[in-house]
Amino acid sequence: MEDKLIQIRRDLHQIPELGFQEEKTQAYLLEYIQHLPQEHLQIKTWRTGIMVKVTGAEGAKTIGFRTDIDGLPISEETGLPFESQHEGRMHACGHDLHMTIALGALTACAKKQPHYNMVFIFQPAEEGPGGALPLLESGVLKEWWPDEIFALHIAPELPVGTVSSRAGILFANTSELFLDFKGKGGHAAYPHLTKDMVVAASTFVTNMQGIVARNLDPLQSAVITIGKMESGFVQNTIAENARLEGTIRTMDPEAIAVVKQHIEQQAKGLEISHDCQISIDYGSNYYQVYNDNTKVEAFQKAIAGTSLTYKEANPAMTGEDFGYMLKEIPGFMFWLGVNSPYGLHHSKLTPDEQAINCGVEAVLAYINES
């Protein structure tokens, strides 16, 4: 099984697709799932996602396990022989490993009926625009509603063989942030006849650093990152338009509103001082990942009976739409060590594939011990 899972991970790694475009991924997963022993399985699809119910021997409760299935708009630079075949797309957040681990655990449950019912959720669009909330809202899970739910995420900075979690908040509240600036273009030699959006957008990026430093309670944690800045066409022309793309992260769900209010105020100020128009779009928003105390304790206990090491985690500013599932269903998320010198969302992320087995071991230990 170990070699088979590594091959699956490599196959999936080569076909990364963006949120709600995961057609090849869905077909690959379905093909695999349909070849498992079907006696205790039921399969449903929802958009590009898949849900598989395994009927347990004693169905007193249903445990959900969720994996994300989408890739990122990043060009891979690992140089691996099984590099992405999709130009400008990469599994740079480990969803290829997450899916493989889910298939490994599902295979074990299909071959040996678990005690409790299981629902494996292969969820699209975690990186954006978010698949968890529309999936919950669609009602597709209604008949198979889990009593508890869990998920994992790879952790490049942790050694293989380590799992890590914590009770309470694990991941932040997030909101995407898109700003479009509209001014007046013109010749580089005549700035007084133009409204330069390179200057306006740059000023905005610099000024907004003050929001976390000066507008938020220092006892709260927040981050605003602009990850993409676009403006202009040529070196000797003043740019008429600019676009900033970023993300807001806070530990407290209320603090997101405070940050947004100050972004809007700064935008209004810039509209006056730079005589331009700025439109703001918050894209998708994710609710914090908040782990249930008792489930994390049960996970720790289950891990104690395995070859793995449990480490207490710190909260992180990462976002995850799995937070919406945890808002409705008690459960937890845990980190899985994959020991990569490059981190999440890096074009050279190279998780150690030995971690796949550790992931399957951790998931099965929880399913069998809980």
Ligand SMILES: CC(=O)N[C@@H](CCC[C@H](N)C(=O)O)C(=O)O
């Ligand atoms: C685990 C992880 O890296 N998740 C993503 C989630 C992205 C949410 C959304 N697109 C945003 O950027 O706000 C992350 O970037 O943390």
